[in-house]
Amino acid sequence: MSAAASADVPAPPPAAIAEDAVPRSRYAANQVGLAEAARMADEAGRTGRAAKLRAMEAAGAAQFLAFDGRGRGRAVEVFGDLETADRVAVLVPGSDTTLDTYQRFRAGAVALQQRLQAEHPRSAVVAWLGYDTPGTVSTTVLTAERADLAAEELAPFLDRLSRMAGPGSQLSLLCHSYGSVVCARTPTGPAVTDIALFGSPGTGADSAGELPTEARVWAGRGDGDWIADVPHVRFGAIGFGADPVDPAFGARPFVTGPGGHSDYLKPGTESLDSLAGIVLGAADTATTTPTTPTTTASEAAHA
Template sequence: MRHGRRPLRVLLAVLVTAAVVVPLTAAARPAVPAPAPAALPPLTAATLEQAYTANRANAALASRMAAAHGDRHRAAADSALASPARQFLAFDGRGAGRATEVFGDLAHADRVAVLIPGSDTSLDTYGRFRAGAAALYRRLTLRPGTRTAVVAWLGYTTPGTVSTTVTTQARADEAATKLREFLRELRSVTASGVHVSLLCHSYGSVVCGRAAPGLAADDIVLIGSPGTGADSADGLHTRARVWAARGTDDWVADVPHVRVDLFGTTVGFGTDPLSPSFGARVFAAGDGGHSDYFRPGSVSLANMARIVLGETSEVTRA
């Protein structure tokens, strides 16, 4: 069965690579009206609930505006985010949308995992990104006595999987600045000495690679990564431990790990993070595909939970 999937994986890799020189065009989606983000005080442990309340109200307003515009899909997506049970540090319903959601008690957590998404993640597809964060949080809570929180950070406009932007660092450079700012803000909310792990999926690993120098994180975990833009873990210039994994059925394995200058633009992200020459701590991710890293019960989810919890001696190696 896996052998039969190989042609599809190769085709996907070729499409992603070919998008550099043969851009695929599509009709632009009409803009969906949405309010400006809610005005919030500086985030601290004391203002968390105020931020959660204001962002839920903003999502509810965005849902009503999308419904009036005739976009039922976006209206439903925004309405789900406005649920009283949801906790958002940030929400912006304009354009593709941005959101930063918290699972757990962030102010009192000893260990925090921050998920950085890859391509094709927006408010319209947010449900699948959120599902991964929720699965990780449930897995972390299986260990008693440890206070944990998970943050799903959709803090940038992700590129399309088949596009020119997905093969360059431009979006990652923009996102890296925002990610650094967010992690500094996160430290003002959490307890002193909190351990922060970044779980960076697909193009999100490019974002983490670009943000890595000086980043306020303890672990950087690269999953399904096309590369980071650096030739080695040392080249990321970070004090964080660098981990990497890829499922055996992930089509990213067939994307060329190169970095070349093409028409004045640097294309590709260089060395495979799983390569021995890169120097990351490589761990097992099982036989899953590109979208399976946070699947409940998976090898990859179990190992990422161990990294977040500091159970590094129990992480199974590839």
């Protein structure tokens, strides 16, 4: 379904939830909104959207911190027990991620949570579709306009999330494709310890040190990722400049393996192992010299 087609899908406004509401209250309120959005889409003849929303409802005990079924849609879903988690990964998606393609995004979050749980039960994953992603084939995807708007939403969300998670929780931002542009513009507090950029077209910054964060910054790209062929240049507001996997950028490298642009969170991949290692604290034992790593995130995760 195109952006134009999805723009007129009817849905109720997001649930009114108190700022200090606990996660379980948020889950219940958004479950009601999700069911109502599916009903309204069905009544309007938008059977494709209705089916996708019902799939979201049926996917286990759905835990949505936020949900908005209007237009292309927004959703923030939790996997795991957020209130006891001391390691929380926040996935920030790239272009063409909408409610109509949500299951693809969700599958990556589920794979990561299963991988984390195998080693650290007190972990949680948050799939943050909290912004209007640009289309892959559009002029919007070439500029930071959507990323700037998204960063204004993501920064306060991270602050709230750190208060909802378990005591002393550490957050990791895992940012795919255009999502890496979003993360590069998001100021983070001390709760965010790591930011991983993967499949990135660039960030708009010339170096990791320019990002508005004190977190460790990681970068990786699969050997089969087509984004390697995208020119890392910037002309005015067009393009995102320096390649985050270039050693000159100053990010810490992590092992990704042979995968393509959509493969980073697939079960059994080296990239999934590496990202799980970053979330679980492999960064603490990694080298501080990006160009000569002595311990990869994947290796440290299995140490």
